[in-house]
Amino acid sequence: MRLTDWQLAFEQHLLTESSVANSGFASTLLGGPTLDVETGLAIYHNAYLARLKEVLLHDFGAIRYWLGDDEFAVLAQAYVRRYPSAHYSLRWLGERFSAFIPEHLVAEQSAPLAELAQLEWAFTLAFDAPGGEPLTFNDMASLAPEAWPGLQVSLAPSVQQLLCHFNSVAIWRACKEDADFPGSQALELAQVCLVWRHQNVCHYRSLDPAEACALAGMVTSGWCFAELCAELAITCAEGAPLQAVTWLKQWVQEGLVERRTP
Incomplete structure (x- = not known):
């Protein structure tokens, strides 16, 4: 042989x-x-x-x-x-x-279980993803005033997005905390959950609908900062620029975004 x-x-x-x-x-x-x-x-x-x-x-x-x-x-x-x-x-x-x-x-059990498995796999992907070059506060401080309106961003390579229809995040957290099983429940409104790695540690959080829409506009639709402000002006009126800056600051602080070349 x-x-x-x-x-x-x-x-x-x-x-x-x-x-x-x-x-x-x-x-x-x-x-x-x-x-x-x-x-x-x-x-x-x-x-x-x-x-x-x-x-x-x-x-x-x-x-x-x-x-x-x-x-x-x-x-x-x-x-x-x-x-x-x-x-x-x-x-x-x-x-x-x-x-x-x-x-x-069977479908009744498989849907929430499959979503939980997707969430767990997102942590694996985030942990092993390339580092990229996430924006920092120093980068933002050095940005010229005239460059702000045209600023565009994309997600850092480690960021994984999952649309959750069930309380998968709560179940995952209960597992990590060795707590009692909270039971599987469908959410009234689906939530976008982000999983990413920042400074060699994996993080996660769910986004409220407004922030999820704003982030999707920036990283998927290619909005520049001025367009983000314009879209928010429809719902936030005079508070649009402040809300846009607040979200952008959080995304930078968390290491979620990097600058996109126009």
């Missing part, structure tokens, strides 16, 4: 549901004085699956917090059988987890 054929056979053994090895493949190996081939291959098979479950547990601790150990183990095993690890780094193992949940569970 060539090395590549042997490696493929070993991979197939690890990915099958049964820990019992194919007899043809097992016959190519030699056991030791204290461990026979069948037992050794079963150990490898079970250890591989256990390691993948461990990775998912680390990335989706709030899902385990909700479901409990046994149900999470069933979900994790079904997932790795459906979507085996295809990347050299286990960091990407859970990429399809939120999309898999609706495939595996």
